[in-house]
Amino acid sequence: MQANKLFRDPVHGYISIPIDFCVSFLDNKIFQRLRRIEQTSMRVLYPSAHHDRFSHSLGVFYLGQTAFKYLKENSPCLSSKSTLLEKSFQIACLLHDCAHSPFSHTFEKYYILNRNEEIKTRLINNISDKNFKDDFSSSLPSPHEIVSAIVAVENFRDKIAENGGDVNLIARMITGCLFSDSSKGVENCLISLLNGSAIDVDKLDYIIRDTWASGVNNVKIDEQRLLSSLLIRKDKDGVFKVFFKKHALNVIHNVVEGRNFLYEWVYSHHKVEYEQYLITSALSQLSKNKSENDDFLKELFSIDVLYENKKFGDFNFYLPSDGDIIYFLKNNVNEIPEIQELLSRDYLNKALWKTKAEYNHYLFEIDDVGRKKIYQRSFNKLKKILENRGIEGNPVVKEIKTKLITIKKDEIFIDIDGDEVSYTNLFPEKEDNISRFYFIPYIPKEAFRIKKEIIRELRKLK
Amino acid sequence: MCYEIDSEIVLANFLRSKENCSFVDLINLKRSIESSIYNVYVDVTKNSVFTSVENHPKMFSWANEKIIKSKNSETYFEPHFIDDYFNNDIEDKIKEKVLSIINK
Numbered sequence: 111m112q113a114n115k116l117f118r119d120p121v122h123g124y125i126s127i128p129i130d131f132c133v134s135f136l137d138n139k140i141f142q143r144l145r146r147i148e149q150t151s152m153r154v155l156y157p158s159a160h161h162d163r164f165s166h167s168l169g170v171f172y173l174g175q176t177a178f179k180y181l182k183e184n185s186p187c188l189s190s191k192s193t194l195l196e197k198s199f200q201i202a203c204l205l206h207d208c209a210h211s212p213f214s215h216t217f218e219k220y221y222i223l224n225r226n227e228e229i230k231t232r233l234i235n236n237i238s239d240k241n242f243k244d245d246f247s248s249s250l251p252s253p254h255e256i257v258s259a260i261v262a263v264e265n266f267r268d269k270i271a272e273n274g275g276d277v278n279l280i281a282r283m284i285t286g287c288l289f290s291d292s293s294k295g296v297e298n299c300l301i302s303l304l305n306g307s308a309i310d311v312d313k314l315d316y317i318i319r320d321t322w323a324s325g326v327n328n329v330k331i332d333e334q335r336l337l338s339s340l341l342i343r344k345d346k347d348g349v350f351k352v353f354f355k356k357h358a359l360n361v362i363h364n365v366v367e368g369r370n371f372l373y374e375w376v377y378s379h380h381k382v383e384y385e386q387y388l389i390t391s392a393l394s395q396l397s398k399n400k401s402e403n404d405d406f407l408k409e410l411f412s413i414d415v416l417y418e419n420k421k422f423g424d425f426n427f428y429l430p431s432d433g434d435i436i437y438f439l440k441n442n443v444n445e446i447p448e449i450q451e452l453l454s455r456d457y458l459n460k461a462l463w464k465t466k467a468e469y470n471h472y473l474f475e476i477d478d479v480g481r482k483k484i485y486q487r488s489f490n491k492l493k494k495i496l497e498n499r500g501i502e503g504n505p506v507v508k509e510i511k512t513k514l515i516t517i518k519k520d521e522i523f524i525d526i527d528g529d530e531v532s533y534t535n536l537f538p539e540k541e542d543n544i545s546r547f548y549f550i551p552y553i554p555k556e557a558f559r560i561k562k563e564i565i566r567e568l569r570k571l572k
Numbered sequence: 573m574c575y576e577i578d579s580e581i582v583l584a585n586f587l588r589s590k591e592n593c594s595f596v597d598l599i600n601l602k603r604s605i606e607s608s609i610y611n612v613y614v615d616v617t618k619n620s621v622f623t624s625v626e627n628h629p630k631m632f633s634w635a636n637e638k639i640i641k642s643k644n645s646e647t648y649f650e651p652h653f654i655d656d657y658f659n660n661d662i663e664d665k666i667k668e669k670v671l672s673i674i675n676k
Contacts, residue, residue, distance in 0.1 A: 219613045223574055226606055248596045250618040286618065307622060394573065404574065404611060479657060486660045509661075511578075513623045518634055546627040 117168055121319050125172040127204075134269035135204055139429060140261060140416055141167075146431030147210050149320065152376050154385040154455070156324035163210050167203075169315035170304075174203030177303060177311055177337045184341035187296055187350065197274040199300050202283035205266065206304060206312060209257040211411055212432045216386055217393070220411035221253040223404070229256055232413075233285075236263040239278040241291060251285035255305070257413055259284040265417070295350030299342045303352060308521050309336075309365050317368045320376070328371050329364045336361040345523070345530055353525040362522060362533065370514045378512045380461035380550050385452070387506055387552075392439055392448040399445060400425075458503055459552035462564065466512070466548050472565050478547055480572030485509065485549040487571040492551060495564060503554030510548045575663050577605065577614045577670060580624035583632060583639055584658045585674040588649050592638040595621075604673045609666050 114126040127136070135141055144163035153159045178196050182188050188195065211218045222229050233256055234243045251259075259281040262270070270277045279297060282289070286305035288298045303310055314333055321328040339358035345351045354362060376382070397406035400423060409415070409422045410430055419428040425438065443449045451458055463469050473481055485507065492505035522533040557564065582601050586593050598621065602614040625632040625639055631649070633642045641649060648654075662670055 219574065219576070219615070223613050224606070224610060227603065247599060248594070250595055250598070250616055250621060252617045252619060307618065398573070407574075479653070482657050482660075511623060511627070513619060514626060515622070516626065 119165065119168060119172070121165075121315075121322050122169055122172045125168050126175075127168070127171065128273075130273055131201070131204065134273055135201065135266060138265075140208055140265060141205075143416070143429045143431055144207065144210065146433055147212060148214060148432050149316070149323070150214065150377065151216060151386055152320070152324060152379070152382050155376070155379050155381050156326070158325060159320070159323040161319055161323040163207050163214070166315055166319055167205075167207055169319055170206060170311050171200060171203045173311040173314055173333065173337065174199055174304065176334070177340055180338045180340050181342060184355075185343060187342055187344075193274060194276055195279075195296065195300060198276045198279045199283065199304065201266075201270055201273065201275040202262075202280045202304055203311060205258060205262045205280065206284050207254065207258055208266075209261045209413070209416060210254045211257075212430050212435050213389065215252075215254070216390060217407075217411060217435075218253040220404075220407045221257050221413075223411075224408065229253075229260070229413075233260050233263070233281065236260065236267075237278050237281055239282075241289065242278065242282070242287070245282075245290050246285070246287050249285060249287040251287070251305075255285045260413055261416060292349070295344075296342055299350055299352045303340075308515065308517055309362065313369060314365065317365065317372060320372055321368065324376060326371075326376060329368045331364050331368055332361050336365070341525060343525075351523055351530075353523045353530070356524055356526045359524065359536070362517075363537070366515060366517060373513050374466075378510050380464045380552075383508050383510060383550065384457060384459065384461070384506070384552055387508060388448045388452040388457075389435075389439075392446050392452055393435065395446045395448065396438060396442055399442070458554060459506055460555055460558060462551040462553055462561065464550075466510075469548055469550070473569065476569065476572050481549075482547060484568050484571045485547075488549075488551050488568055491567060491571060492553060492564070495560075495567060496554065496557060499557070499560065501554055501556050503556070505554075506552040508550050508552070510550060512546055512548065514546065573611060575609075575612045575666055577612060577662065578624065579614075579616045579620040580628060581658045581662060581670075582614060582616065582674060583621075583624055584628075584649070584654050585671060587632070587639070587641055588651070588654055589675070592635065592640045594638045601674055605670055608673060609669055612666060612670075 113129045115129055115132050117125040117127060119125050144167060147163040149161045149163055149166050178199055182192055211221060234246060262284060263277050263281050267277050270280060283301050283304045286301060288301055304312060318331055318333065336358045339355035341353050342350055343353060397404050400406045406422060409420060410427050414420065415427040415430060419426055439449045463472055489505060489507045496503060516539055517533050519534045520532050524531045524533055524536065582598060583593055586597065598616040602616045605614050606612055625634060629642065631642055631645050632639050659667060659671065
């Protein structure tokens with residue numbers, strides 16, 4: 111009987127993790143670093159949203175463990191080779207974000223900036239699966255997924271083997287790299303259950319956890335009902351696919367609604383977007399002041415600082431976390447105005463409009479092309495208006511990319527009494543011809559007394 | 573200074589003269605652009621590509637894991653539209669080089 115440790119999680123209740131996993135993967139400086147990496151950028155908006163990548167990783171492990179339990183019950187194809195797959199899936203769930211950069215997605219691009227090929231080669235050279243290189247060349251992982259896979263194969267290789275996992279498969283699960291080999295259909299199903307496009311255990315955890323941590327009134331997701339409906343079986347063409355049983359239809363609907371709610375109203379909130387602008391421009395400015403060619407950022411967001419201490423001028427980079435970034439910024443508060451603004455949250459600028467609905471109201475009867483022209487010309491125009499009126503400050507104009515999803519044709523399949531039915535046949539895709547382009551101008555507070563006049567001037571730019 | 577280029581810009585320009593765009597096409601374009609211009613990050617992650625297609629339903633659709641032009645989208649792929657709508661978002665310093673690589 112395997113001994114387990116129980117973790118109390120406010121979202122899922124008790125999460126039971128084998129002690130061997132705790133010793134091998136959790137009690138480790140790289141994994142513990144995740145306690146100091148914020149889960150999302152919405153902390154600025156919701157005071158209690160202090161959850162981190164550590165609790166999210168445990169949550170994804172729990173959902174992955176639960177999903178596999180039900181998959182085994184529902185899928186005869188999993189019985190013969192399930193131990194290796196189960197261990198690999200669980201370890202991949204645990205390690206899927208192990209190298210997430212400080213402030214999560216805000217800075218992850220710096221992991222691969224100017225060294226994308228070098229980083230990809232580093233991963234490929236660590237994988238013994240001969241088809242990996244070709245398969246990887248047609249997958250689209252995020253920078254943090256590539257780096258997390260590298261850390262998994264470099265730092266946890268022996269531990270993965272000791273715990274009965276397949277290191278090559280785990281790298282594929284973390285990066286979403288599917289097998290082209292048709293005999294690996296079951297493995298591909300598991301890859302998509304961790305790193306898919308519509309519904310996977312990663313998304314499921316962050317939707318539920320971010321909703322809980324923010325306290326927003328989002329739809330409720332019955333994850334037990336959803337996961338208990340999972341099965342893997344061959345489709346009519348003999349290809350293994352993930353199916354949901356019909357009793358989960360309402361939960362699938364809620365997952366899509368819940369995710370889109372968060373993207374529309376929380377992650378893309380005008381304050382969240384402005385804070386992102388401040389921290390990104392402050393750190394870029396700091397890098398420019400301290401190094402040539404952004405070497406500061408290149409070193410700070412390198413894989414090797416996860417393993418050992420690196421000196422960069424007066425700085426020490428080691429297991430970088432959110433707190434380190436804030437510390438670096440605080441030390442340079444007098445050099446970069448955005449840092450003061452960021453630390454005080456006494457923002458110099460306010461959003462001219464706060465939501466997509468308001469934007470549609472103010473730019474009514476202007477088509478997409480006209481709106482785009484206004485976006486492209488608004489910075490210079492706003493600068494001019496402020497100068498003419500003697501108002502101090504600099505405007506900021508941000509495009510807001512709201513990552514909404516709809517279920518695509520043949521993306522999710524439902525098992526109705528043994529029949530294979532595409533989700534979009536049951537719930538046809540809505541005729542959606544609306545462009546989702548949207549931007550927010552931020553102007554100094556003082557300029558708000560002429561808000562209507564500014565909007566009139568912007569409308570003329572179409 | 574990091575210049576970020578979104579996948580929608582790559583897709584729009586590439587599909588101007590092609591029938592479809594695969595993930596491999598996007599990855600190759602990313603590689604070519606990034607290796608030619610320092611400090612450029614081309615976002616062709618899954619998240620970005622899916623968002624680009626979702627956000628421009630009049631222009632882009634999915635067909636067999638590839639991105640194709642949507643039905644009746646001809647006007648959106650005319651050069652002046654692509655230039656005005658997408659290419660004006662590219663920093664002037666790098667615009668010419670980026671476009672010459674995509675349109676090669």
